[in-house]
Amino acid sequence: MTRGAILCFHSITTPALAAAGTAHVSADAFSSLVGVARQLGTLVPLSELLHRHAQGRSTAGLVALTFDDAYAAVLTELKDFITRHGVPISLFAVTNAARTGARFWWDRVDDLYPRVSSERWRAFEIACGLPEAYRQGQPAEYGPLRPLRQWLLAAYSGRWPDHLEPALEALEQETGYQTVHRSMTFDELATLASMREVELGVHTMSHPVLPLLPDEQLQHEITAAYDALRERFERVLPVLAVPFGLYDKRTIGIARAAGMTASLTLAGGLKRRHGDYSAPRHCVTSAETRFTLGLRLLGLKELAKQWLGHAADTYPDLPSPTT
Numbered sequence: 001m002t003r004g005a006i007l008c009f010h011s012i013t014t015p016a017l018a019a020a021g022t023a024h025v026s027a028d029a030f031s032s033l034v035g036v037a038r039q040l041g042t043l044v045p046l047s048e049l050l051h052r053h054a055q056g057r058s059t060a061g062l063v064a065l066t067f068d069d070a071y072a073a074v075l076t077e078l079k080d081f082i083t084r085h086g087v088p089i090s091l092f093a094v095t096n097a098a099r100t101g102a103r104f105w106w107d108r109v110d111d112l113y114p115r116v117s118s119e120r121w122r123a124f125e126i127a128c129g130l131p132e133a134y135r136q137g138q139p140a141e142y143g144p145l146r147p148l149r150q151w152l153l154a155a156y157s158g159r160w161p162d163h164l165e166p167a168l169e170a171l172e173q174e175t176g177y178q179t180v181h182r183s184m185t186f187d188e189l190a191t192l193a194s195m196r197e198v199e200l201g202v203h204t205m206s207h208p209v210l211p212l213l214p215d216e217q218l219q220h221e222i223t224a225a226y227d228a229l230r231e232r233f234e235r236v237l238p239v240l241a242v243p244f245g246l247y248d249k250r251t252i253g254i255a256r257a258a259g260m261t262a263s264l265t266l267a268g269g270l271k272r273r274h275g276d277y278s279a280p281r282h283c284v285t286s287a288e289t290r291f292t293l294g295l296r297l298l299g300l301k302e303l304a305k306q307w308l309g310h311a312a313d314t315y316p317d318l319p320s321p322t323t
Contacts, residue, residue: 004049004059005297006281007037008241008266011071011107011181012078013286019181021110022285027077029288034087036290037063040297045199046090047237050262050279063297066090066264066281068203068241070098072184075192082197091192092203092241092264095228097183104207105160106149107179108168113145115175127167133321153319158209158244186232193233201239202226202260211248211318218251222258239264245283248315252278267316 011017011024025033037043046064053059067074070093082089097104113121125135125148134147152158160168172178184192192198204210204221205228213221222240229236240255245266255263256277267280282296317323 003299004053004062004064005037005041006046006049006064006066006264006279007033008264008281008283009065009067010069012073014073014077017073017077017180019107019111019179020114021107022287023106023283024071024073024181025284025286025288027081029286030078031081032290033284033288033293034065034085036293037065037297040294043088045088046201046239047199050239053279054261054277064088064090066092066201066241068092069094069104069207070184070189070203072101072182072188075184075188079192079195083195086197088197088199090199090201090237090239091189092201093189093225093229094183094203094205094207094243095225096205097207098186098189101182101185101188103179103182105152105168107181108172109145109148111177111179111181112168112171112175115177116171120171120174124167124171128164131321137321150319150321150323153209153244153246154212154321157212159206190232193235199235199237200229200233201237201241201264202229203241204243207243209244209246209319210242210251211246215250215254218254219258222255222260226259237261242266246316246318247278248318265316 009025009030011019012030013019013024013026041061041063044062044064046066049059049062049064065087067089070091074091081087130148130151134151138146138150193200202222202225205225206221208221210218210221226236226238238259238261240260240263242251242263242265247263247265252263262277262279265278265280266283
């Protein structure tokens, strides 16, 4: 590996824990991908990799595994694997969700869509008030759920509004289905937090689009989540996993002022960007294979970008009718 890497996972799927969303990987795939990472590098705790990164020391060959949203399936499906193989992981919890073990709106939407007709889904979008500009303006290659998702990110800063809950619950009642994926509760999180292989980090209180919040709300999302975790657990990293991977210079600066030593994004290979204490990660999805992950860990994808003359990454575009 030419550089180290931070990999971002979400939930774990099994036949009993199926998911329509591509953000989650199967237990078998996770085991296989961990095998690739171990063949090409060394698995280390995130804290160790970030410490080296901050000091300007080499992180070549080092790989850290992170899990956003602290899904309950990580506990039920990976606890024994983590212990048996000594795999270090870092969990980033959404503290409001952890109070009750709540389900996230994006999983509810992803899992309902294939269970209803296109006409019923369109009626749901109308009931929600999805603007036509989003239906017409989103790139088709991102799929049919992109318009609703981007509108929710832009109009409600990524939080599911209470007044839309009846429409979503109606779909769940009609289909007789609720997503099986949910956040761990704090008590469940404590089971993993007690393991030497597991570190905890900050993923905000409510998982909003941070750049769309005013300064005070943005800082509160980070500090209140950090405080809620430290009240319950001894070892909590002062590290923010940025929700939705959406951030800008102001976001990173406020996170730094809130005590975060690093902010993890979803921007790819590990390198310091903009001098802003951000640490990019690679988001692993259900489309990932041993081959594609191997190419990434070897740095070949980054080299190909440079060879093709692609411009350096900038801050991600914020959601709009056309992005």
